[in-house]
Amino acid sequence: MPTISWLSLMWCSIPVLLVCVIYVYWQGRISEVLSASARMTVQLVGVGYVLVALFGNPSPWITAAVLSLMIVAAGWISVRPVQQMRGFFKPALIALGVAVAVHLLISLKLVMGVETWYEPRVIIPLAGMYFSNAMNAISLAAERYASELTEGKSLEKAKTTAFHAAMIPQVNSLLAVGVVALPGMMTGQILSGVSPLIAVRYQIMIMTMVLGASGLGAATMLWLLSRKGQSLRLKEPTAT
Helix, strand or coil, rough: CCCCCCCCHHHHHHHHHHHHHHHHCCCCHHHHHHHHHHHHHHHHHHHHHHHHHHHHHHCHHHHHHHHHHHHHHHHHCCHHHHHHHHCHHHHHHHHHHHHHHHHHHHHHHHHCCCCCCCHHHHHHHHHHHHHHHHHHHHHHHHHHHHHHHHHHCCCHHHHHHHHHHHHHHHHHHHHHHHECCHHHHHHHHCCCCCCHHHHHHHHHHHHHHHHHHHHHHHHHCCCHHHCCCCCCCCCCCCCC
């Protein structure tokens, strides 16, 4: 597999600049694209060095700490669309924890047969994919749930509509995989020289686990919100 140099990586700024031009044309703020791209680069480089250290010194405590940081970050990001409202963060954390834990257990023990659960090289990449997709589903569900209640819909109607909206991207990805596009993990494995038939097996595991984590995560959060009759309360402005 060809090695990408840091200098060659500079060419990746072209798509970013292209989107910035489009943002200017559509009267958007290019600062959003530039700051997000810069943050992505810094985060990934930092994570790369952290993972090198973790892979060399596996520890259940360090792995647990990393997973805890991931769930808190994912929970915060997932409720960003409804950050002006109260009562969503805790249900999102619980939903993420339950959904990802269940599917990590299935992946590591039942599908892959991993003996050491805290092996960073295995659990962290899987947890990252599961957290990311469950986070997106929960975020969509939270935004739609809040919107439906704001429009005066019943709790049951809001919950049902929010769940179906949250699952649209996941169902679309299942329909498109292999026909419209090859998923990232499968593409990476093939580029690294892994047999496509082996890559397919891993990708099937990832796709089904992501589907389950997203569905369980969205359903759990919506169940928790509706169970306590979640009312939408705007956060009080901070006193100055």
